[in-house]
Amino acid sequence: MFDRDDDIVERVVRQLRQPVSIDPALDARVMAEIASDAAPLATPRPRFQLRRWPWLAAAAALGAVLIAKPWSGGSDGAANAFQFVLVAPQAASVSLVGDFNDWDPARSPMQTAQGVWATTVPLPPGRYRYAFLVNGVEWRADPGAPRARDDEFGTPSSVITVGGTGS
């Protein structure tokens, strides 16, 4: 049973947990657009450089839209971006550590907005163990993900499975 504030937080967390993925072809498309309008380095063309800005702005806007939009597709082997969220209003710092960042707390520090900590990590297909490190000392499993059964090191971990092109 949740009161209204808890319900709002839960809804926000649910929204933030939606997987976000970036079209693997985005880089190629953006670079192709830029290359198609690029002047040779030795002959600067100020007039065309001015015209390049709308393309770059459009590419940036497209990138922002793709990053913000949950994307359900993804080819086998390509990395999809996943957002990890932990509600910890009292925490001073939270890091995401797992098989995807060599269990290095410095690699994926999480950002907070009013106690909701979040970070996004690209993950290729696979099964990954991970945990949250709160204040540099306290290990927490992800309450919104399956728990790893084999906590051989005495602290909780969670698992996330990223599928490929399953039938």
Add this chain to the structure above:
Amino acid sequence: MMLAALLLVVQVGVAAQDPRLERLDPETRSVVVWVVDSARAVGLPSEPLIQRALEGATKGAAGPRIAAAVRRLATDLGTARTALSQRTSAPELEAGVAALRAGASPEVLTRLRDARRPPLTMALAVLADLVASGVPADSASAVVLAMAPTARDADLVEFRKAVERDISLGAPPGASAAVRAANTGIRFGTSDAAQNPSQPPRPPSRP
């Protein structure tokens, strides 16, 4: 013999140069490097073993505990590969290990391999996660095997989420899996709902 020894030295050198393992104390590192190289020599993936060692190091586990965890994982990766196939990918092997540790038998893994086109990663992971949620291993195995031939990865994930949702609302894990399976037309177990798939499932109530 000379060639094998040379290969071993080269392989040990490769693993020893992995700077990530420098986070381990020298004694533990030497054991982990040996296990990693042994696994690599028989074609098993080394990255899961390295990650398990790094997990232990970051969590401050004692060296012998880290070494034991890495050794155990190498053994289980071998068991999973025997049950699946020599061509199984690293993610599938890792998911297979999770399923084995959840209580699925190697025979279940083999049957799953025969029933479903690869990749099997998600099917194996859902099996492991269902058991982790409290669904009895036999029931979880039965339902995943029944869904395997036709269900998409997304269907399996949705099934797992539905069961977890039911459990969070107070439903017994086994009963939830049975009802949800029956709702998808799968017959298994002995519950009334499972025997009567046409009967709409009763949503679990809050405790």
